[in-house]
Amino acid sequence: MFSIIMCGGSGTRFWPVSRRSKPKQFIDITGNGPMVLETCNRLSPVAGDEEIILLLGRQHLSEARDIFKGRKVHMLAEPVGRNTAACMGLGVIYAQYLGCKEAVAFLPADHFIGDPHSFLDALRAAGKLANSGGIVTLGIMPNRPETGYGYIRRDQEHTDLGKLTAYRVSEFVEKPDIKKALQYLASGEYYWNGGIFVATPETILKEIKEQLPDLYRGLKRLTKTFGKEQFEAELRDVYDGLADVSFDYGIMENTSEKVYVLPCECGWSDVGSWASLYELRSEGHDEDQNLADGDTLLIDCESSFISGRGGRLIACLGLKNCLVVDTPEALLVADLNRSQDVRKIVKELKKTEKENLL
């Protein structure tokens, strides 16, 4: 099963570990290696390296080459970011060029999956369904009234797929307020949208042709140049002329295809903040609910997350709900409950002359 791994995203919420030159997907956030590597390794039972296509920014190509040294995953570098519709379109025509005719999985590079077995079962079932047409999304079972994610509402109509069931999608809804999120959770009809899609190249290209004809023309031009010298120049030229459109808005909102949601309980997390990482790694907590990586000495601390990546001793005394992230160039000390606001620091740094720390 071909898999297209989308490695965009700046991951400013993991500053100072994530940087513009090395965003979240390229760093070891969870302790299991760089997230993009973990994402690919997780797929190995369904997709060999030669069926994996990484879509990434040109500036991250050497980083990715380092990470996948000696491995045969494919890499396509976009000259500029043009959002997910272009990214997925490019991935799809490249998969076709490599001989792919069946359903392809589209996956973000930087998500965590606690139960890879269930995840792969869902992916296989989605592939099977998509091979007979339509677009399948994985629906993440919500376990809290999260307001930070988009939701997918299911319809009554469903298809049995062995142990799993796919539903027709009733609607995609944007990030709700807490009141709506509570309703969604209670209804049992809503799933989190994890941005994971499965469809055949044929289906995707038919949709792009109908709904984003400019993108379609660009992709047609590129198809002829794969493996040829002029590919790079042609890619730059095509991308220069493309609009910035997401797959969700550009394709999914008005698709005439059948759209399915396949509910999936796989311990998914988008690992959106230091606090969510702290919760995700609960197995690593000590008896006072501290999570400490690196060379640390904790006295009378509780519920704190110490990430020592600077190679130095970090001594902590009397901390509670505190986040400490130490790197060689910059140090972050924050209220762990405020970790969503780490973005504010990056925003402030952009205003100053500290470009090198972004």
Added chain:
Amino acid sequence: MFSIIMCGGSGTRFWPVSRRSKPKQFIDITGNGPMVLETCNRLSPVAGDEEIILLLGRQHLSEARDIFKGRKVHMLAEPVGRNTAACMGLGVIYAQYLGCKEAVAFLPADHFIGDPHSFLDALRAAGKLANSGGIVTLGIMPNRPETGYGYIRRDQEHTDLGKLTAYRVSEFVEKPDIKKALQYLASGEYYWNGGIFVATPETILKEIKEQLPDLYRGLKRLTKTFGKEQFEAELRDVYDGLADVSFDYGIMENTSEKVYVLPCECGWSDVGSWASLYELRSEGHDEDQNLADGDTLLIDCESSFISGRGGRLIACLGLKNCLVVDTPEALLVADLNRSQDVRKIVKELKKTEKENLL
């Protein structure tokens, strides 16, 4: 006025900036340069460099030479620490060797004086009084019921010294509990013992002869060797045989001399912790009561003390009463109200193999 500056003390409470190899008196804690340098510079209206004698540990000699490069202060390195009685005795005979006949001031190297003018006035008055006999201590006016200091109780009998008044000492009392400290503060008869004494060499040596005859004999031996080749060896030999006795217990408790306390309001602080330094430097606080040194970025922080000495950016988010001290080798993050317990960290480090961080 000869001044003997006592540079002992390990200053573990300022870890990680203070280390065994560079204790508090040799580092820039207040922002005005190394404390021992500040202590000497403060004395310049009453004591020229050639009248200043630094008593220090052998292991700190090169540090002190760096700090006082090109200056003519005298330095005497004790081969081992033998507490204040030996230290003051050695200082006194060296002052005599240098020609001193009048009152000498004995001062700790690592105290802060907010009002040097008043301090020097008190020192001059104390010198005048001591020249006619007796031992004069400066009594620091208490402004809070501090339980961390010893106190001096004054008697009724007093001597006018121009604008200042010296009292006979009724008793020296050890660190009180909070109940007693409140009584002391309310009575108006008690002062903090800042460890600052003034007396003539003659008086000090007479007391040592009477109360610590072993020390006296040792000092007599040393007197003959100043400036000679055998001094170092003789000093080591004498010190090896000395008992560890403080001036307060060894001399002051049973002295037959007149003992005076000269009350002094000079903004004194022993700068005993990061928290006391934070309070001392209130002029540097921002509108949210944060004190930040170095390259820092603070968002929604209050009453926090950030000391950046590691040359890196420190970004802080949502902190309250937090202490962050960054150095190249180690980082401290603590509840600012727990800064007295920084000693616990040093104690823990001693147990581990992190000797290099002590």
